[in-house]
Amino acid sequence: MNILLFSEIDKISHNEIRVSDYRLQHLKKRLQNNSAPDFTPGNRLRVGEINGLMGSGVISCFTEHCVEIELGPLIEQPPKPLDVVLIIALPRPKMLKRIFREATSLGIKTFYIINSYKVDKSYWKSPALDTKKLNHYLLEGLEQSIDTILPAVHLKRLFKPFVEDELPHILQDRNCFVAHPEAKTQCPAAIPTPATIAIGPEGGFTDYEVSKLIALGFEGVTLGKRILKVETAIPVLTGRCF
Amino acid sequence: MNILLFSEIDKISHNEIRVSDYRLQHLKKRLQNNSAPDFTPGNRLRVGEINGLMGSGVISCFTEHCVEIELGPLIEQPPKPLDVVLIIALPRPKMLKRIFREATSLGIKTFYIINSYKVDKSYWKSPALDTKKLNHYLLEGLEQSIDTILPAVHLKRLFKPFVEDELPHILQDRNCFVAHPEAKTQCPAAIPTPATIAIGPEGGFTDYEVSKLIALGFEGVTLGKRILKVETAIPVLTGRCF
Numbered sequence: 001m002n003i004l005l006f007s008e009i010d011k012i013s014h015n016e017i018r019v020s021d022y023r024l025q026h027l028k029k030r031l032q033n034n035s036a037p038d039f040t041p042g043n044r045l046r047v048g049e050i051n052g053l054m055g056s057g058v059i060s061c062f063t064e065h066c067v068e069i070e071l072g073p074l075i076e077q078p079p080k081p082l083d084v085v086l087i088i089a090l091p092r093p094k095m096l097k098r099i100f101r102e103a104t105s106l107g108i109k110t111f112y113i114i115n116s117y118k119v120d121k122s123y124w125k126s127p128a129l130d131t132k133k134l135n136h137y138l139l140e141g142l143e144q145s146i147d148t149i150l151p152a153v154h155l156k157r158l159f160k161p162f163v164e165d166e167l168p169h170i171l172q173d174r175n176c177f178v179a180h181p182e183a184k185t186q187c188p189a190a191i192p193t194p195a196t197i198a199i200g201p202e203g204g205f206t207d208y209e210v211s212k213l214i215a216l217g218f219e220g221v222t223l224g225k226r227i228l229k230v231e232t233a234i235p236v237l238t239g240r241c242f
Numbered sequence: 243m244n245i246l247l248f249s250e251i252d253k254i255s256h257n258e259i260r261v262s263d264y265r266l267q268h269l270k271k272r273l274q275n276n277s278a279p280d281f282t283p284g285n286r287l288r289v290g291e292i293n294g295l296m297g298s299g300v301i302s303c304f305t306e307h308c309v310e311i312e313l314g315p316l317i318e319q320p321p322k323p324l325d326v327v328l329i330i331a332l333p334r335p336k337m338l339k340r341i342f343r344e345a346t347s348l349g350i351k352t353f354y355i356i357n358s359y360k361v362d363k364s365y366w367k368s369p370a371l372d373t374k375k376l377n378h379y380l381l382e383g384l385e386q387s388i389d390t391i392l393p394a395v396h397l398k399r400l401f402k403p404f405v406e407d408e409l410p411h412i413l414q415d416r417n418c419f420v421a422h423p424e425a426k427t428q429c430p431a432a433i434p435t436p437a438t439i440a441i442g443p444e445g446g447f448t449d450y451e452v453s454k455l456i457a458l459g460f461e462g463v464t465l466g467k468r469i470l471k472v473e474t475a476i477p478v479l480t481g482r483c484f
Binding site (some may be wrong): 004071079102105106107144145146147189190223224225226227228229232235236237239240 | 244321344347348349386387389400431432465466467468469470471474477478479481482484
C-alpha cells in the first residue's frame, strides 16, 4: 500500500478521516517492519480520495483499533489513465484478485469480463465476482500504483449479444487487438492508444469467437510460440501500451 | 501443464517412461475436468525430454498410482530462448514461485538473484530458495509454455563482488537496462536482444546500487509514474524483448 485511499464514509470531520479496516492492519504490518516509516502522531503519510485528488495527511491518533488522519493539502492529480479497454474471458476465479490488482496497477480503467465457449460455467457463480470483492481488488491495485481513479468492471455473461450489440460502440476509433496463439501477425512492440485488447480463456477463444472479433476490426496477434497464462499475457500486452 | 517433461530417471526402458509424482496428479486433475483430453491407453499426449527434444507419447498404462507412456518420435526442437539475462534483487520468498514460473514461461534462460540494500536479510534463509524447489518452479514454467530447456539460476548474496567482478563478463555486447522509478528515460517499447534487465527490490535499488550499474553501461529506465510490483514489472519489461 503506497497510498492510503479514503472516501466520504471515512470522514469524521471535513478534513479528518478515521480508518479501522484492512488499511489499519496494513499500516500496523508496515510498523512491524523495521524499514517502514514511523506512524506516530505528527508524521505524514500519502493519502488520496477515491476518484479524487492525492496529497498527504498527518496522523493525529494511532491506536490498536483505529488511525485518525488530518488531511493535508490534497492538490495532486492522479496519474493519467492508460487508455486501454481490456476485454478478458472470465478467468479461473482464484486468479481474479491478481488479474484485477495487477491490471489496475498498470493504469487500466475499463474492464469487460465476458463469456467464451471455454469458460467453465461454474466460474460465473463464484463469490470472487461479488461487487464488494472486485472493488477491493481494484483498490489494492490503486494503492499499489498511487492512483485514485477506480476502474469500471462490466460483467457480460452472454458472448453474442455483447459482441454484436455493445462492442461496436465501445470500439469507436480504438486500435483493437485480440491475442490469439494461432494468429500469423506478431504483436507490435508498441500498441498505440486508445486501444482495446481482448484476451481469451485458457485454451483461447474459439475460431467462431475470433472471427466475430475480427469482423469488428480486431487484429489477431500472437506473442510467439510459447503458451502464456492469461495472467502473464495481460501485463505483457498492456505493458506495450505505455 | 501443456507438455509432460521427463528425464533419464523416469525411463523404464529406452523408449518408455513411468511417472507417479505431481505430473500424475496433474493428469488426473485434467481428467476430472470435462473439457480435458482423454488419457485412456492408446491416446497421445505431448511430451518432451528436459533439455532435449519434444514430440508425443502414447499412454500405455494409466492407474491410480502411475502413468506409463511410450515415447513417440521426439523430433521437435524447443522454442528459441529469449536472449535476456534477468537480474533481480531477491524478492519476498512467497513470490519466488510465481516469478520463476512466469519468467521461465516467457523464455528467459538465465537468472541472477542478487542482494540489495533493501532486501530483507531473512529472505536469503528461505526454504523457497532450495535448489529442488527452484527447479520445480522452472519446470512449471516450461510445462506451461511448451519448452524443455531448463534456465540457470545463480544466487549472488553479495552485491559488490557480483557487480564488480562477475557482472562485467556477463554484460559483453548486451543491451543493459535497469528499471528505476526515478530514471528520466522512458523504457523503450522494444528492447533489442541480447539484453540484460535488472530490477530492484520493493522500494528500488539505492542510488549507490543504481550508480554501480550505470557505471557498467546500464541505462536507467522508468515504466512511468505508477509504482509496479516486481512481479508485474518482470513481464512488462521482458515482454518488450519479443
